[in-house]
Amino acid sequence: AMPAETVTRAELKNFPDVNAPEAVYKQVEKAYFFDANGACEFRCKSELRVNTLFAMNELCGETFIVYNPKFQRVKINAAYTIAADGVTRVDVPENAFNTVLPSFAADAPAFNFLHELVITHTALEPGATIVLDYSVFSAETGGLLFDEYADMPFPCEHLVLNFNGSVTEYFNVAARSREQYFVAQKTIPVIYPGMPATPL
Numbered sequence: 001a002m003p004a005e006t007v008t009r010a011e012l013k014n015f016p017d018v019n020a021p022e023a024v025y026k027q028v029e030k031a032y033f034f035d036a037n038g039a040c041e042f043r044c045k046s047e048l049r050v051n052t053l054f055a056m057n058e059l060c061g062e063t064f065i066v067y068n069p070k071f072q073r074v075k076i077n078a079a080y081t082i083a084a085d086g087v088t089r090v091d092v093p094e095n096a097f098n099t100v101l102p103s104f105a106a107d108a109p110a111f112n113f114l115h116e117l118v119i120t121h122t123a124l125e126p127g128a129t130i131v132l133d134y135s136v137f138s139a140e141t142g143g144l145l146f147d148e149y150a151d152m153p154f155p156c157e158h159l160v161l162n163f164n165g166s167v168t169e170y171f172n173v174a175a176r177s178r179e180q181y182f183v184a185q186k187t188i189p190v191i192y193p194g195m196p197a198t199p200l
Contacts, residue, residue: 021175022055023048023154026129031162038140043077045133048154056124059153063132065117066102071140074117077133084127096120152176 026047033041050056067074079092098118105111121130152159156173 020051021155022052023050023060025049025152025154025156025159027158027160028152028156029160029162032164034164040138041135042138043133043135045077046131048130048132050124050126050128050130052126056126056128060130061121061124063119063121063130064102065119065134065136067115067117067136068113069115070113072136072138075135075137076119077135079119079121079132079134081121081123082129082131083123084125088123090123092119092122096122 026049027045028047029043029045031041031043033043048060050060065074076097079096081090081092082088083090096119098120100116100118101112102114102116105114119132124130152173153175155175157171159170159173161168161170
């Protein structure tokens with residue numbers, strides 16, 4: 001009989017934690033700044049650590065930012081990946097940003113005025129962290145739906161919400177399923193800060 005294989009404590013760190021989520025937000029900061037005319041800047045800074053190959057290849061390889069070009073514009077402040085070593089940084093190349101029609105709008109003419117910025121993240125590996133910092137500027141905010149927990153399908157270690165300087169912090173926030181929220185909110189096909197509640 002073959003001798004039983006032993007594993008040292010140092011080697012255990014190379015084995016995946018079966019209880020760990022596919023990915024986890026190390027930190028998310030969402031800030032809403034409104035001016036006297038009703039215009040708004042929504043800024044989101046996130047650090048998302050991918051833990052598994054499935055998360056790297058299927059769940060987190062792209063980020064989708066839906067916006068209405070009639071009164072909104074998107075600015076990417078920073079987009080890069082930090083390798084699992086915690087040191088190596090790889091910036092997202094220019095050709096990794098592409099604007100398309102959101103998939104849900106393809107068969108919904110009432111929403112085909114929307115755009116979706118697709119960001120393809122590069123240099124991913126288990127243990128790597130995706131760092132994304134972007135702003136959505138809205139020229140008007142009347143009747144808009146804001147959902148501070150939207151686009152958070154993974155647990156978050158530290159969530160910071162800022163509404164015109166009023167800051168609230170949360171720790172160890174549970175994941176929020178976008179699919180479940182779609183079922184509960186049938187008036188629009190997607191929930192996103194700055195999304196109109198009804199077609200303009």
